[in-house]
Amino acid sequence: MYKFNKKLLSITLGLLCCQAATAAVSIEEATAIQRSLVTLDSHLDTPANLVVPGFDILERHTYDHDFSQVDVPRMKEGALDGGFWAVYSPQGELTTSGYEQSRDTALLRALAIRTMVAANPDVFEFATQSADAEKIKKNSKHIVYMSMENAYPLGTDISLLETFYKFGLRMAGPVHFKNNQFGDSSTDPSGTKWGGLSPLGEKLVAEANRLGIVLDGSHAHDETVKDMIRLSKTPIILSHTGSKAIYDHPRNVDDTLLKELAKSGGVIQMNAYSEYLEELPADPERKAAFGGLMKLVKEGSDRSVILEKRREIEHEHPAVKASFEVYMEHFLHALNVVGPKHVGIGADWDGGGGVDDMMDVVNLPKITKRLLDEGYSKSDLADIWGGNALRVLQQAHDYAESLKTSKK
Template sequence: MFKFVIVKLVVFLCISCASHTEQHKVNIHNRLLTLDAHLDTPALLVRPDFDIMQEHSHDHDFSQVDWPRMEKGGLDGGFWVIYTPQGPLNADAYKSNRDTALLRAMAIQTMVSVNPDTFELATVAEDAHRITNIGKKVVYISMENAYPLGEDLSLLTTFYKLGLRMLGPVHFKNNQFGDSSTDPQGSIWGGLSPLGKQLVAEANRLGIVLDGSHGHDLLLEDLINLSKTPVILSHTGTKTIYDHPRNIDDTLLKKLADSGGVIHVNAYSAYLTKLPNNPERQKAYQDLFEKFGRNWSTFDTETWQALKQARYQLDKKHPAIKASFEDYMQHFLHILNVVGPKHVGVGADWDGGGGVVEMMDISTLPLITERLLNEGYSEQDLADIWSNNVLRLLKQAKDYADSVN
């Protein structure tokens, strides 16, 4: 009997000890300043039915970021993206996409201005700590695809004045600035185009961090060689774990880190591991797009509700096949092994297609911290990963701009 009591006591102590340790890790996560380098949520801000202050559920509407879930997942903010899909390279298209990008920037500004006690626009590295210390969320602005700048680099100043501090030249296809990693044509410029090289100089002059995600390997090499300040990959993985054009190999990874750059690890399932084909789902999505069209920006609330409902039903019938959290962490841990915690961060592509089983929205972010602590990384390493590294790049970009202006 006595022995039984002892065993029970030891079991109880172990359980309470384990939960104490888990709580300790969550506490560490909560006291870190946490920034994600690539939040695609501004694409939702322009929808009539989306309120950033309300809690949503990914199962229900596929969204992954809002203020209540930022609180739950201990996310202090990040880079909110002005994204434009690649379109034709001509003056009319440049003009209309410029306007779309300006409206996206305004949507971010509006999110901040209508919720002044919750969000604050950040433009320099020091802003992040100041803003979190007063209990608000940090809103840096970045641009994914410089396409809407057309051939008028003076527009970059306009976006800089609107708060832009990070810029990726390309998206899925080659454009006027350079080569994409996923254009079926392959490289046409050999990296950056002549205009792309001018874009780098202009971004440096203004103090905007250059982002090589989506860029062809040759474009990333050009960025590393030409940029006066270190380059970021805001959402990218490693080819060593899964050989996909959106990921980079260890040689380029080391080159990025040697030049002071940082890679933020992407959680986009199709780039993390080989997923089985899902033809029924693909067909169902094709039918859905045929029915509703793709001009989502013109939808009224009713059409949105109908589309949301149809997507919800489709997802229940043909669920998406996602990579696992472990697949994500394999990328994370390999990259950490190669370049160390001073050159790594988190950029999970939330609201842009990111998310893995167990981590489908930002409310589960403490899982990353917990896993890295279990792997032996220290609280200081975690502080670097979650924000110090990207803030260092911002500061270097600004210091350079101050030195030349």
């Protein structure tokens, strides 16, 4: 009688199981899995479009026509439940008048987010607590958390942070492209000013902790991020950042800082801003054409004229974008370094984000498919797509509540 080699049989079955587990899934299967999860993007610059005349968030737009990347029809198609909708206002001089002008813009932007929700109660619901996301999804609505990109509009009055908190703000980053009153930016051409957070920036961290606002280190200089991790009583988030090991750009973080972030409980949300993903070829003609476009904007030209000019530029001098594969290199590297409990998604939609084959939220299931193909589980995806960001939000809330309890 033939005798089975049990060891060989075991190895063969193991290989077959392994092959089955890593078999590529279809985009339809990936989309279905994604729809079953709470899916959040931690940095949506879409509120900038809410104040553009003629833009309707309920209508389907296309990137080729008006260069927008997020609206309700595309969110549904791309299985995106919502995220952190950013309050952003340009940074001017570090003066009282500069602060006040930016403050007013920021308040109007926050109001635009609240108005979007109030005007469409069957479509959107505002969220302030971690648990709100699941409830809103179950009610088949889109999730709206509010964040602030660049705390410059607060000026030197830290108490204004509480005003925005009462508006619903639950995430805030101290800096943007340039150094400001709160600390150093990663991209200020003049270099560092404070060596990290300023004394006022340290107070900002303490106030955010007191209120239960998550601190966002995206755009911050590495030393600023280190100060935030050191001083914050709760984990911080990098709401839209990449891996410096893949592309050495100031907006990305190296593995040492990434591990420090994860050790403190923090999360990196992967950015899809092409210029931060790889070195792209210079295009002087496109740059010059955009100079002319910005002149039209400053002159207050009609939106239709501006859009037609932009379409003309894209036709004559098309932008070179990073590939989806390069984006996933950043993503998979971060996952390899700190694991799926510390990585999420913040593509910078409507703020310059987008790579070839993923220029709006419609194509988000490509990320899910790729992660499944790489062997990540549905549980891992639940963390990556929203669970990690919500955990950090919950920890910020819990610490703020503990302060109230201790006072009592």
